[in-house]
Amino acid sequence: MILIISMSKMEDTTDMVMNWLDGLNGDYYRLNGDDFIEKTDIINGQIQFEDFDPEAINIIWNRRWSSSKLINKGNEVYYDALGAQNASALLSSLRRETGVLRSFLNLNLDNKVWTTRPEKMSANKIENLEIAKSCNLSVPxxxxxxxxxxxxxxxxxxxxxxxxxxxxxxxxxxxxxxxxxxxxxxxxxxxxxxxxxxxxxxxxxxxxxxxILKEFEIRVFYLCDTCYSMAIFSQNDKQTQLDFRNYNDEKPNRTVPFNLPKEVEYNVKKFCRKAGYTMGSLDLIKSTDGNYYFLEINPIGQFGMVSYPCNYYLEKKLAEHLIGQNEKNKQKRNTKRIV
Incomplete structure (x- = not known):
């Protein structure tokens, strides 16, 4: 079985991948972080899942966890009762409580195969810059x-x-x-x-x-040693020159499929392997002097913005990957039982 760990809302990408899993007859279960926190019991160290057996899990797509709205939805009551300073301390405490619950879930599933290991969900930018340099990628x-x-x-x-x-x-x-x-x-x-x-x-x-004075930006979605790249022509708009996320909705940046030079692609793959990522979205810049600079990686792997403009159908590719890993790991488990 494929376990999808996600948020309950605002997850169009999760929904799209699930649609492909349905179409491809994939065996999966979606565990929303909010539901785990609100509905799941832990009795004497045993997590009581409602309607699935964790022993059946062969691959985990570690998408997201829970929404901050779960904790923040009562903040007005907290502020009225406790005052701003104490309310802030209480909210921080509640976040730590949910963090402990997530850590215990991770521990219980530690022996499973993950698309992204829990300890890799939050990227260390400085560490990754240094790893990128060791993999012959230029960094600012x-x-x-x-x-x-x-x-x-x-x-x-x-x-x-x-x-x-x-x-x-x-x-x-x-x-x-x-x-x-x-x-x-x-x-x-x-x-x-x-x-x-x-x-x-x-x-x-x-x-x-x-x-870095840029010719254009590049978003690369990396999935199991394959790069799907898109060029973003953000430099011609003052609003997006420094940060293309400062979107110009009236006149969006032009985006097109792009092939990384072989050497750069090789180094990107080398970086992902060395840093321990099996999937993720990388930001690069092609500078005006022709060099390629690595900026950072998002391990969660935001890929909708690359999938649609470039017709990569990444949601389908991820669904196929999850199904393939599910079957592969299921066979390994069955072989071990026989032996």
């Missing part, structure tokens, strides 16, 4: 500092620099008119040497990189 020069003097010295070596989160990009929400909730994302920010003068002498430790 970077510095992590909380000191303005260090930052100024770094900036003077480059015409422009950028600032980006060290870990995953945080998402915030704010309520606006008519009870509409707006999502807020931290985008990549560019700086010149002169603009650094306005920065305080010390600040929270941040990641800065040289800004």
């Amino acid at each position: 020069e970077y510095v992590i500092t909380s000191c303005k003097l260090t930052l100024s010295q770094f900036a003077k070596r480059h015409e422009r620099i950028i600032c980006k989160p060290i870990s995953e990009t945080p998402h915030f929400t704010s309520s606006i008119d008519n009870n509409i909730v707006e999502s807020i994302i931290l985008y990549t920010k560019g700086f010149t040497v002169d603009e650094i003068e306005d920065i305080p002498s010390s600040f929270f430790k941040s990641l800065f990189q040289q800004e």
Whole structure:
């Protein structure tokens, strides 16, 4: 059986892959993180799953976990009762509680085959930059500092620099008119040497990189030693020049299928193998000087934006991969029983 670990809502990609699994007669079960937290019991160390046997699992597609809405849905009550500071501490405690539950689930399924191991779901950007360099991929020069003097010295070596989160990009929400909730994302920010003068002498430790003048960006979906690449012509729009996620809905960036040079593709595959990824979405840049730069990888593997424009049918390919792994691992298990 294929186990799909996902969120219960806002998961169109999960739904699409499940549609293909249905069409291809795949044997699967979807376990939503929210449902596990709210409905599943753990009795004396045994997880009481409602309607499936974990012994039947042959492959796990580790898509996502639970939505923060599960914890945050009562925050107004918390704030009214406890005040902002105590409410924040309570919410942090609840997140740690759900984290322990997820860790226990991972432990119980540790001997299973995963598309992405739990410990790889959150990418370490700095570690991956260093692994990429060891695999002969170019990476932008970077510095992590909380000191303005260090930052100024770094900036003077480059015409422009950028600032980006060290870990995953945080998402915030704010309520606006008519009870509409707006999502807020931290985008990549560019700086010149002169603009650094306005920065305080010390600040929270941040990641800065040289800004790479790009010909275009590349999103690569990696699945089991195969690369599916797409070029994103974001450099011609001021809104998307630094960060194509700052989408221009009125005039979207042009996106087309793209073949990585053989050497670059070889190094990308080498990186994924060395870093321990069997799937993921990688961001690269082709610079104006013709070089290819590795930026980062998303281990969850957002691939809808690559699948549709390029007609790669990645949802089908992933479904076929999961079915193949299910049959392969089932045969291994049966062989072990016979022996």
